[in-house]
Amino acid sequence: MVTTNQLIVIKGTRHGLTLYLDDSCSFHDLYVELDRALSTDYMDTEDSMITVTVQLGNRYLHKEQKDKLRDLIRSKHKLVVQSMESNVVSKQDALQWKEDSEVQVRTKTVRSGQVLEVTGDLLLIGDVNPGGKVIATGNVFVLGNLRGIAHAGVEGNTAAVIVASYMDPVQLRIADFLSRAPDYESAGVYMECGYIDESKKIVIDRLQVLTKIRPELSGFGRSVLNG
Structure with a gap:
């Protein structure tokens, strides 16, 4: 299962879903597009919880932004966020x-x-x-x-x-x-x-x-x- 939007790519695997998020647009536009992408009908056919891995690419998110994305994903059907992965780390983490x-x-x-x-x-x-x-x-x-x-x-x-x-x-x-x-x-x-x-x-x-x-x-x- 592959769903492609302008800013979101959703790929389904046997382990759940992987969301590839565009790393060049604004966070607001990304949030709006993700809300739309996760509102598709195929989600309703799942009988159990679906684990989600979020790939952020070269985008760095603050804790508040990560929490906002998690809340959005969790509000959709039976999705559970397993991890958020980024190529970028903060100076403090580095x-x-x-x-x-x-x-x-x-x-x-x-x-x-x-x-x-x-x-x-x-x-x-x-x-x-x-x-x-x-x-x-x-x-x-x-x-x-x-x-x-x-x-x-x-x-x-x-x-x-x-x-x-x-x-x-x-x-x-x-x-x-x-x-x-x-x-x-x-x-x-x-x-x-x-x-x-x-x-x-x-x-x-x-x-x-x-x-x-x-x-x-x-x-x-x-x-x-x-x-």
């Missing part, structure tokens, strides 16, 4: 994304009782002693001995990883997942990584596996992994 994706380099030893916390990826050139703790919203790379606590993906990023030159931690955490040191005495391991596997458990494995299980690691990440 700066936040930049901060979240940056690598924070620290050269120090995190001693017992100390906590080192960063936004983005952490590259620690130094050791984490027992009783010390490092925290990052992204990945944690320790070019040294990890003998304390490391928490990666602290805001819920389950794809985050923890890498250490020497892995002998008291505790590893990724997002809300936890892995403690074994109750029995065991030796640490060199050039290892921790990640969440398909069974939703934190596992420690050879560093080389990251290129397969986390191919999205690129740029700086690849240089760290490949030495």
Whole structure:
């Protein structure tokens, strides 16, 4: 099903509807045309709720404008807005994304009782002693001995990883997942990584596996992994 208007293109798929909205006209004209486009008779034949994805193109909408479009779409028959997607972000969102994706380099030893916390990826050139703790919203790379606590993906990023030159931690955490040191005495391991596997458990494995299980690691990440 494809409905084409001057400013609106509606495409039906097995997952619902996708609305492609013109990104060059005024918001008022877009709103009026969308109201007209969603008033067609074919909507009345649906027996269940229809999910809608809105593609905004190169148009940026403020919260009030998004709410207005959502209210309009929801008022039509049995439509539910699933998402609104745009190629444009605000300066604030762009700066936040930049901060979240940056690598924070620290050269120090995190001693017992100390906590080192960063936004983005952490590259620690130094050791984490027992009783010390490092925290990052992204990945944690320790070019040294990890003998304390490391928490990666602290805001819920389950794809985050923890890498250490020497892995002998008291505790590893990724997002809300936890892995403690074994109750029995065991030796640490060199050039290892921790990640969440398909069974939703934190596992420690050879560093080389990251290129397969986390191919999205690129740029700086690849240089760290490949030495």
